[in-house]
Amino acid sequence: xxxxxxxxxxxxxxxxxxxxxxxxxxxxxxxxxxxxxxxxxxxxxxxxxxxxxxxxxxxxxxxxxxxxxxxxxxxxxxxxxxxxxxxxxxxxxxxxxxxxxxxxxxxxxxxxxxxxxxxxxxxxxxxxxxxxxxxxxxxxxxxxxxxxxxxxxxxxxxxxxxxxxxxxxxxxxxxxxxxxxxxxxxxxxxxxxxxxxxxxxxxxxxxxxxxxxxxxxxxxxxxxxxxxxxx
Numbered sequence: 380x381x382x383x384x385x386x387x388x389x390x391x392x393x394x395x396x397x398x399x400x401x402x403x404x405x406x407x408x409x410x411x412x413x414x415x416x417x418x419x420x421x422x423x424x425x426x427x428x429x430x431x432x433x434x435x436x437x438x439x440x441x442x443x444x445x446x447x448x449x450x451x452x453x454x455x456x457x458x459x460x461x462x463x464x465x466x467x468x469x470x471x472x473x474x475x476x477x478x479x480x481x482x483x484x485x486x487x488x489x490x491x492x493x494x495x496x497x498x499x500x501x502x503x504x505x506x507x508x509x510x511x512x513x514x515x516x517x518x519x520x521x522x523x524x525x526x527x528x529x530x531x532x533x534x535x536x537x538x539x540x541x542x543x544x545x546x547x548x549x550x551x552x553x554x555x556x557x558x559x560x561x562x563x564x565x566x567x568x569x570x571x572x573x574x575x576x577x578x579x580x581x582x583x584x585x586x587x588x589x590x591x592x593x594x595x596x597x598x599x600x601x602x603x604x605x606x607x608x609x610x
Contacts, residue, residue, distance in 0.1 A: 380405035381414075381438055386481055387497075387594040389603030393489050395446040396603075397439045398481035406431035414438055419457045435480035436473040437463075443471065443484040462547075472544045472603075479599060492606040494545030494591075496537045497599050501529045513539070513556050515576070524566040530600060534571070534593050535561050537602040541591060542573045545604045550579040569593045573604065 386396040406427050411418060416437045418430060425433075437455055440463060444453045447469065456464040465471050471484035472495045483495045501509070506529050513536045514520075520528045538561045543554065558577040564570050571591050578584040591604035 387601040389592045394483050394485045395443040396483045397442040399435055401435045403428045403431045415452050432475040436475045439480050439482035443482045447484050490605055491608055492545040494541035495603045496540035497601045498533050498537045501533045506532045533600045537600050538571055541602045541604045550583050
């Protein structure tokens with residue numbers, strides 16, 4: 380049901396990063412119990428797909444915590460917004476999509492924030508429907524190495540999701556696709572830069588730039604951003 384995979388190479392060795400493949404039709408409540416994962420009451424009426432994704436993400440998080448701290452079976456609570464509540468002293472991020480899930484985790488003494496996201500590569504139809512909402516005019520598709528426009532648009536979307544996950548707890552507010560600009564700075568190395576286009580806080584203000592990494596698979600695009608502690 381949940382098969383461990385090598386996680387995409389998005390971070391250095393200070394980050395514990397774990398991934399799994401899973402099959403939605405194989406999910407049962409008994410399996411979740413066997414894995415030591417309790418679903419929140421708010422998911423009582425959720426469809427099997429949502430429950431399978433939740434368990435997959437929490438399983439990756441448990442394995443990342445064990446890799447980082449040596450503690451096995453640590454459960455991860457769910458906050459009021461639905462975001463994971465990490466154990467004291469840790470920062471992390473979870474993603475899941477189309478039978479893939481991953482979690483990344485680090486010591487808060489080393490990382491202030493982490494964000495990961497994985498997305499299925501958009502079809503032409505989906506891309507045409509969402510591109511105008513996701514991409515700013517200055518992110519228009521151009522010569523992008525071997526990237527198709529669908530892959531490029533998916534990467535822009537995923538990178539902005541990773542940026543949101545990395546910064547949301549630090550800025551304490553929502554922000555949107557137009558509030559950041561993504562630029563690929565190294566195709567071969569899979570490096571992008573996210574530039575804030577609005578003032579979120581005094582620290583995270585317009586023109587602040589964060590560096591992230593992306594990896595393109597056969598059907599998925601993976602992105603990750605880490606914000607190291609300075610000093």
